Amino acid sequence: MNWLIALPELALSLCGLAIMMAGVFAPKKHAFQLSSMLSLGALLGVGGLVLVSPTGLGFGGLFIADAFSRFAQLLILAGAGLAIILSLDFNEREEGLARFEFPILILFASSGMMIMVGATNLMTLYLGLELQSLALYVVAAFARDSLKSSEAGLKYFVLGSLASGILLYGMTLTYGFSGSTDFIHIARALVTSTPSVGLVIGMVFVLVGIVFKIAAVPFHMWSPDVYEGAPTSVTALFGSAPKVAAMAMLIRVMAWPFGHLFVQWQLLIEIIAIASLILGALAPLVQTNIKRLMAYSSIGHVGYALMGLAAGNGNGISAMLVYLATYIFMTLGAFGIIIAMRRQGRSVEKITDLAGLGRHHPGLAIAMTIFMLSMAGVPPLSGFFGKLYVFLAAIQSGLWLLAVIGVITSVIGAYYYLRIVKLMYFDAPEAAFDHPAPSLSFVVALTGAVTLLFILVAGPVTTAAQAAAMALLG
Amino acid sequence: MIFAQIFFYLFAAILIVSSVMVVTSRNPVHSVLFLILCFFNAAALFLIAGAEFLAFILIIVYVGAVAVLFLFVVMMLDIDFSELRAGVQRYAPIGAVVGIILLLELVMAVGGWKIAPAAAGLRMTPMPFGISNTDAIGRILYTQYAFLFETSSVVLMVAMIGAIVLTHRERTRSKSQNIARQNARQPADALTMMDVPIGVGVKQLGILRPDAARTDPALTAPGPKVTLPEGDAVAVTHKPGAH
Numbered sequence: 001m002n003w004l005i006a007l008p009e010l011a012l013s014l015c016g017l018a019i020m021m022a023g024v025f026a027p028k029k030h031a032f033q034l035s036s037m038l039s040l041g042a043l044l045g046v047g048g049l050v051l052v053s054p055t056g057l058g059f060g061g062l063f064i065a066d067a068f069s070r071f072a073q074l075l076i077l078a079g080a081g082l083a084i085i086l087s088l089d090f091n092e093r094e095e096g097l098a099r100f101e102f103p104i105l106i107l108f109a110s111s112g113m114m115i116m117v118g119a120t121n122l123m124t125l126y127l128g129l130e131l132q133s134l135a136l137y138v139v140a141a142f143a144r145d146s147l148k149s150s151e152a153g154l155k156y157f158v159l160g161s162l163a164s165g166i167l168l169y170g171m172t173l174t175y176g177f178s179g180s181t182d183f184i185h186i187a188r189a190l191v192t193s194t195p196s197v198g199l200v201i202g203m204v205f206v207l208v209g210i211v212f213k214i215a216a217v218p219f220h221m222w223s224p225d226v227y228e229g230a231p232t233s234v235t236a237l238f239g240s241a242p243k244v245a246a247m248a249m250l251i252r253v254m255a256w257p258f259g260h261l262f263v264q265w266q267l268l269i270e271i272i273a274i275a276s277l278i279l280g281a282l283a284p285l286v287q288t289n290i291k292r293l294m295a296y297s298s299i300g301h302v303g304y305a306l307m308g309l310a311a312g313n314g315n316g317i318s319a320m321l322v323y324l325a326t327y328i329f330m331t332l333g334a335f336g337i338i339i340a341m342r343r344q345g346r347s348v349e350k351i352t353d354l355a356g357l358g359r360h361h362p363g364l365a366i367a368m369t370i371f372m373l374s375m376a377g378v379p380p381l382s383g384f385f386g387k388l389y390v391f392l393a394a395i396q397s398g399l400w401l402l403a404v405i406g407v408i409t410s411v412i413g414a415y416y417y418l419r420i421v422k423l424m425y426f427d428a429p430e431a432a433f434d435h436p437a438p439s440l441s442f443v444v445a446l447t448g449a450v451t452l453l454f455i456l457v458a459g460p461v462t463t464a465a466q467a468a469a470m471a472l473l474g
Numbered sequence: 475m476i477f478a479q480i481f482f483y484l485f486a487a488i489l490i491v492s493s494v495m496v497v498t499s500r501n502p503v504h505s506v507l508f509l510i511l512c513f514f515n516a517a518a519l520f521l522i523a524g525a526e527f528l529a530f531i532l533i534i535v536y537v538g539a540v541a542v543l544f545l546f547v548v549m550m551l552d553i554d555f556s557e558l559r560a561g562v563q564r565y566a567p568i569g570a571v572v573g574i575i576l577l578l579e580l581v582m583a584v585g586g587w588k589i590a591p592a593a594a595g596l597r598m599t600p601m602p603f604g605i606s607n608t609d610a611i612g613r614i615l616y617t618q619y620a621f622l623f624e625t626s627s628v629v630l631m632v633a634m635i636g637a638i639v640l641t642h643r644e645r646t647r648s649k650s651q652n653i654a655r656q657n658a659r660q661p662a663d664a665l666t667m668m669d670v671p672i673g674v675g676v677k678q679l680g681i682l683r684p685d686a687a688r689t690d691p692a693l694t695a696p697g698p699k700v701t702l703p704e705g706d707a708v709a710v711t712h713k714p715g716a717h
């Protein structure tokens with residue numbers, strides 16, 4: 001048994017334990033900042049470990065480290081790290097959020113996400129997913145004295161448990177009909193025989209459970225409420241790392257053990273993608289709360305990313321990975337600006353509150369313009385490349401309907417992204433926001449730079465994504 | 475062999491009857507007690523099947539911890555169960571539809587069941603000879619599945635952290651004595667001198683308590699049974715000839 005295969009995950013969990021001890025014994029006033037800084041260090045160190053640790057299948061087929069899991073894990077670590085930086089200032093200013101357990105829970109959640117993307121056994125997959133979900137339920141309800149946050153946590157918990165139940169049900173059916181929980185054996189069982197009805201049902205249940213976690217239509221109901229109710233620093237996390245983890249898990253499960261059921265699941269993925277695209281384009285038009293708007297917008301983005309999976313080949317999967325890579329940076333940047341929306345110490349969340357940002361905070365307004373245009377898919381920003389690749393992959397696989405709907409919805413989506421830009425520059429200005437904290441400016445500047453200059457690194461990122469897809473498909 | 479079968483049907487019958495009682499009995503305490511009976515019978519079935527480890531885990535974990543916890547919740551918390559059941563009639567059709575769908579799926583799953591050729595042989599020797607059930611589970615749990623075992627322990631720890639984060643509060647209402655504060659206290663902090671004209675009661679002037687923030691409903695309510703809390707030293711001192 002080669003424990004080094006899972007070295008990054010183990011190291012991250014152990015760091016979580018050590019930082020918890022540090023947080024308990026540190027003076028109360030500094031415990032939150034201290035554990036946040038240590039957690040950032042841990043995420044950075046583990047990021048390095050991901051790059052250097054050996055690859056291969058380990059633990060008797062329970063877990064794998066390959067180019068695909070590395071790609072996803074680095075994105076997860078980046079998302080979690082940026083979310084912690086965003087929380088540094090926000091949690092200090094909000095009532096009761098600056099507790100040292102916050103970054104530690106995010107560390108454990110990241111550890112769960114890393115296990116999810118490296119899982120090659122249904123049991124590993126489930127445990128990783130539960131580790132992630134459990135930590136996220138808690139951070140959603142972290143502002144325990146706020147009614148909204150508690151409601152968000154409870155809603156997320158109840159519906160998430162339901163999804164886990166559905167997923168488990170699918171796993172038991174899969175196990176019962178294929179005789180194994182191991183991805184290799186499930187795939188082998190599907191090669192040799194025509195799939196039994198039970199196995200297809202099991203696959204559908206597994207698919208539903210995971211689609212619930214990525215909040216794609218028709219399993220998206222929880223996401224706007226949770227996004228709105230959770231503290232904004234937590235919402236920023238929800239929009240980034242867990243999405244990547246669940247997406248990567250979905251890709252691996254669909255492409256590997258259920259790869260031979262492609263005919264059966266392609267149509268499902270297409271329907272889910274189309275429904276998500278349409279809802280993600282239409283629902284934001286009537287929103288007034290910016291966090292809800294971001295929730296619906298992320299549903300739309302999930303739809304675009306799923307187009308890559310529906311294509312069902314290496315190009316599609318690598319396009320999806322590039323899409324996710326561009327998506328988390330622009331989302332975190334946009335959330336950085338939403339966190340900066342604060343007047344006289346109170347955060348405001350209405351979309352119209354952004355009016356006049358261009359006059360009061362030109363830097364933030366430019367960054368927000370970059371993120372919004374990128375989400376709308378305007379070249380040469382990063383979002384354009386993500387969309388371009390998934391459209392190309394869909395067209396190459398002959399999914400014309402999907403591609404056409406994608407183009408139409410991205411035009412509709414451009415309306416509300418551009419409306420925000422118009423609000424910031426041309427509408428009657430509201431009172432100025434408080435001066436943003438340095439940590440916020442840092443995240444906004446960094447993600448803005450990544451989004452703006454993605455064209456410079458598009459080549460290497462695409463190559464890495466292709467290598468990841470190849471590693472998965474073999 | 476015949477005894478094993480007799481006991482199997484006995485325990486299975488009790489299990490089914492008591493699980494029906496869990497759902498149907500009106501008194502929630504009875505429900506929990508039937509649940510415990512269920513667990514015991516299921517454990518007995520496990521014993522008959524030769525899975526003594528699972529049997530004892532079921533009793534230790536489910537009866538010892540989970541069911542007793544339920545019992546505590548039911549008996550300690552003031553939950554109106556009749557109110558919780560109020561919607562049963564209304565939601566019964568939807569529940570029935572979902573149940574039927576699940577039943578159909580189960581039937582389909584069982585109908586499509588194909589027993590692997592090797593399964594019949596494996597059934598005869600469920601465990602290596604000379605190794606007990608517990609031993610056999612321990613051998614793979616700590617070797618082959620060590621990674622999963624450790625991951626589940628981390629999951630449990632996150633659950634613990636979560637429970638503490640969401641519920642633990644620093645006690646701020648403790649009655650400890652703060653001597654420094656006591657000594658620093660001045661008469662002016664606690665007493666207010668009031669000028670009240672002769673013949674006008676304090677009630678008409680509305681100066682029962684000097685500090686509005688410390689107004690106690692029991693004190694502002696008119697009536698003879700007004701008692702001042704001990705040690706609080708808040709009292710309106712009415713001294714007509716104070717100056």
